[in-house]
Amino acid sequence: MDQKPGFDIIGDVHGHAALLEKLLRKLGYVKYGKTWGHPDGRIAVFTGDLINRGPEQVETVKLVRRMVRHETAYCVAGNHEYAALCRFCGIGHVHGTDSRITFFDSAVKDPKTLQKLMKWIRTLPLWLNLGEIRVVHACWDPDAIQSILDACVREGALPTLGLYEDVLRSSGEESDAGQSLIAALDQTLKGPEVWLPKTLSYKNAEGKAVTRVRVKWWDRGITTYEAAVISDPSRSFPLEDLRENPFVFKPTVPTFIGHYSLSDTGNFAPLDTAVACVDYGAGKGGPLTAYRWNRGDRLPLDKKRFTVVYP
Incomplete structure (x- = not known):
């Protein structure tokens, strides 16, 4: 891989193309014809979840696709692309996001456009190891990654989102191979979750009761629900001990995630x-955020490297 001066890791866009262009300008990217690039050769890296929620979903996917094709950006798959592929192929489960897959229902009117965009979405890598940094949508779990790589060897395929369809069509969803891959993809693209105590639940943005919550998979020392949950600070969680330890892996290489x-x-x-x-x-009306990593930077990660734009 060519040595680049640095990477700008950009969070979940969720169909807000105009906001993305605003962030790219703030980061110093310039529009060359129909695509965007940085004069110094920096690379934008997207954490996935380009689709659903926002009003400019097709524009967002096309913008990022053009950047990837012109080698001015990379993009990993997110859980919303994963759910969209499940529904598009008509196989497997849709991970509780079926009601939110507006990409098909309202964003893509032309079947040919949908076919082309989904063909590209199938090619999105499940993670990126860029040498100095790593990028994954939700969780960097070496065991899950190895399970996915094992499936790649069996299928003669690359670790892209399309691997899911390949395995389920060749082996079936209920096969050992299918179940193993689904578990690994869920871990990578959704991250680990824990059950809340039976006495506690709350409603999410869609009004559905939440009984499982996302947790800090990188923190070995957490013992209570309050410490473990990646949550809205306005919402309180119990101090009682966790029923299960959510720790997965503590990265020592800079690791960037979206999703949460x-x-x-x-x-x-x-x-x-x-x-x-x-x-x-x-995707919910908040800011679009990026982290600027320069070649040769060292740990710890620095809060001064965040760049933010608001709608």
Whole structure:
């Protein structure tokens, strides 16, 4: 891989193309014809979830696709692309996001356009190891990654989102191979979750009761629900001990994630020494966020490297 001066890791866009263009301009990217690039050769890296929620979903996918094709950006798959592929192929499960897949129902009117965009979405890598940094949508789990690589060897395929369809069509969803891959993809693209105590539940943005919550998979020392949950700071969680340990892996290489729709409290900061989330809820009216990594940077990650734009 060519040595680039640096990477700008951009959080979940969720169909907000105009906001993305605003962020690209702030980061110093320039529009060349129909695509965007940085004069210094920097690379934008998207954490996935380009689709659903926002009003400019097709424009968002096309913008990022053009950048990837012109080698001015990389993009990993998110859980919303994963759910969209499930529904598009008519196989497998849709991970509880079926009601939110507006990409098909309202965003794409032309079947030919849908075919072309889904063909590209199938090619999105499930993670990126860029040498100095790593990028994954939700969770960097070495065991899950190895399970996916094992499936790639069996299928003679690459670790892209399309692997899911390949395995389920060749082996079936209920096969050992199918179940193993689904578990690994869920871990990678959705991250680990824990059950809340039976006495506690709350409603999400869609009005559905939530009984499982996303947790800080990189933190070995957490013992209570309050400490474990990646949550809205306005919502309280019990101090009682966790029923299960959510720890997965503590990165020592800078690792960037999206997915978690962190609350905008005005404090944009890394989650840990080597972990930073760049999703601050742009899909829900919040800011679109990026982390600027320069070649040769060292740990710990620096809160001063966040760049933010608001709708």
